[in-house]
Amino acid sequence: MFIFRSMRVEMDEKCSQAPSEFARRGGRQAPSGIGHNAVKQTRIQSIKAYIVASRTVTLEQICEKFQISKSTLRRDLEEIIADGDIRKSYGVLTAQPAAQQRPFEERYVANAAAKRRIAERAAQLVSDNDIIFIDSGSTTMYMPDYLQDRSNITIITNNLEVIRRAYPFRNIMVITISGILNRDLDSFAGASAVSVLAGYNINRAFMATAGIARDFSITNSFVAETDLKKMAMARSQRRVLLADAAKFGVLSLCTYCRMEEIDTLVTDRDPPAEYLIRLREAGKELVVCPPAPHPGT
Structure with a gap:
């Protein structure tokens, strides 16, 4: 079953048109x-x-x-x-410069409003007493801001900004992952981090990505984080991908999973038609959180 939640009711129309639109653009079904x-x-x-x-x-x-x-x-x-x-x-x-990953500080401010909406909507998927993994990313990092009203939440993370944002909230227990600090990423990674994460059971993993490729690979730009992301996916009962619309059609250095391996995709705009088709065929949940309409529109 394909579940689509959005402030706009467009899914049936888009999916019915998607194959022909995709074909007109000369695309190929993965x-x-x-x-x-x-x-x-x-x-x-x-x-x-x-x-x-x-x-x-x-x-x-x-x-x-x-x-x-x-x-x-x-x-x-x-x-x-x-x-x-x-x-x-x-x-x-x-490779053009856009294919290379930018430092965390630059990604922090890019498309920040959309990333906050995505993080806020993803936080609504967290239940009381959940153990969650929050991946290192410029969208996922906002999630602790929206977990203040939940009870007894445990966050496992390798990201310094996630730790900083979760610190003031007594309802959140934070488990940090050991490893080598990468200052460009504001995160810890390495073999020891993977080993530590392997010992935890996780209800939901909230994952970041540098790009969702045309062949539906979920990619990231830093080799050091790839094994950690794979372990988070493996240890989690449910997997949620947070990705703003700019990530679709972007290929980065490493693939850590396929789109079929996630359970829920949270984004700020309807994905291109081929992605809608793939999600529907795989029975995955799509959550779209567009900006609020301006008054009077």
Whole structure:
């Protein structure tokens, strides 16, 4: 069953129009099973991540790295550069600056109003006595602000800003995860952090992302956090992804899960049609929290 909660009743109309709209844009439905197309999409995802990590690579380097022929790579190139975050010029592929992650301070202020709405709506999913994991992110960090009226909440987190925001509230117990402090991320990560998290049972994990790729991969930009995110997903009974609309169609360095692995997506605007279709087919919950209408509109 597909559940859609929004201040606007548009879902039925959008879903009925979505396949034709998607087709007119020249898009391709992501594969639902294992086969040739699934292998191709996985290869393209890996190649794009390699380019983002390396920033600039030659076609020959890609062929050697992934053990593919030049003809295979030529067939893949259209999809590799389709999003505009990677450009090709004279046999060289270059990741554009937008494909690189920004420091936490810069992400803190970008689209802040939408991120606060998303965090507030996600906090409504928390029940009394819940044990929750709050991921490191510029949207998830706002969640403690909206948990003041809940009883006996336990937050497990690796993010300094989450800890700071939860500190004044006596109703919240905070469990911090050990590890190495990354000042660009305002968070702790590393093998010890993963080991500590593995010992906890979690009711809900509230996850962040740097981008939701066209093949429905949930991605992040920092390798050090990837294993921690995977562990949080594995230890949680339910998984909630917080992502503003700017994250759709964005590929970042590492994939930590697929969209089918989350239970609820909370965002500020209706996702593109292909994402709506995928969520509906997987029976996932979509929560949209648009800005309040201006008075008189």
